[in-house]
Amino acid sequence: MKHYHIAVIAYPHSLLSAVHGFAETFELANNACESARLNIRISTHILYEADLLRTTTKQHYHAILLPPSVNKASYSEKSVSINDFLVRHHQQGAMLCSACAGAFFLAYTGLTDKRVMTTHWGLESLFKERFPQQAVDTSKILINQGDIISAGGMMSWIDLAMELVQTLTNANILRQLGKTLVIDTGKREQRYYQQFQPNFDHGDTAILTVQRHLQGHFAEQQRAENMAALANLTPRTFLRRFAKCTGLNPNEYLQRIRIQTACNALEQTTLPFESIALQVGYEDAGSCRKAFQKVMGLTPSAFRQRFVSPSH
Structure with missing residues (x-):
């Protein structure tokens, strides 16, 4: 049996519905695999900041997920423990994945330089201010570059979870999971939902x-x-x-x-x-x-x- 291990970093003020939603989505994917007699299993490991310091490099993660947050303070400064954890496991072959504000943690690592990322359209100005050299396209719900995947809106963690399910299993499992969850698995873009909010706070x-x-x-x-x-x-x-x-x-x-x-x-x-x-x-x-x-x-x-x- 092929066994994938996925880490979800539950950093302070991260969206708990996403943290646990990832785990529940992957468990439902496991049920679909079992029904289809597909020998694949996905295990989710929810890690807190303290766990990152204790976690040894012996544990291999196929992917590391950074959920959204509703608190600017949680992602406005670099976290050394999260940063080191991401860099170390990326070097060991882990995919790094973000949803919404989770993109900030990926950008802090420098691993996304010369890559295009997405984040919530409402965070675009702050993101560009913090990472002026980082290419960003907030018209996209999800950008998959193999070892780096970023997703846009607050609920884009669902898109990210479904993308990983398809990557780790197959399109048939994805379709079955979509039917179980009663969600559309078709492609969509963040710009469908984007509102133009001019910047008036520039001082000129x-x-x-x-x-x-x-x-x-x-x-x-x-x-x-x-x-x-x-x-x-x-x-x-x-x-x-x-x-x-x-x-x-x-x-x-x-x-x-x-x-x-x-x-x-x-x-x-x-x-x-x-x-x-x-x-x-x-x-x-x-x-x-x-x-x-x-x-x-x-x-x-x-x-x-x-x-x-x-x-x-």
Whole structure:
């Protein structure tokens, strides 16, 4: 029988529903393997920080999992014990896996340099601030690079668990597990759920003036030279400072405001998309639909179908 050992690090303030959910998901996978007469077993080891200091290198883990957290203090600073544990076992062949804020622990190790990671879209700014050289794509729910796997949202630990089940067993076991749990095992992306939340806390009052203006006039045509004049800056200086403060150029920023407003309208009203497109500043629905799909990864109709109940 093939026996896999998986460690779940229950660091302080980690999401206990995920910590124990991992163990329960893998136990259900074991039941599916037994029913299918597949000689594979997955054992889950829940480890606390004190355990990491006592755990010897003799125990081999096929994968080490870092669950989400709802407390910024738990991942805002490097933990020496967790860091050393991750590096040591990665050198022994363990896959390192994170969900949501767990990505911070992986990034602290330096093992993810030159890799692309994902984390919760709401943590993107803090993550980039803490790890400016680390590539991150929060449009993705999960990025699997073989020895490093990162997952995005708070509940993405489920996606991570299912990914590991498929990696360690096979697609048939995954489908059976999905039926047992009554969850969709199809691929999805985090950007389906992402909301555009502009950064207003950067301290540049000139750029903040432009941002406030765009919030109230996004449906109107906006020219870079006019925005620069509003900020009392030269166009070149304005573009440089705007990108530094927001992470986007003015056209991208304006597009994100418009698309977020369109998302809100699709969820909260029964207006046809053609009307919504005009309201948010597009001259034709086709251009808006193309931009919407590029940003959200879904067509407007698919977005409304996914997020609006049939009663609306």
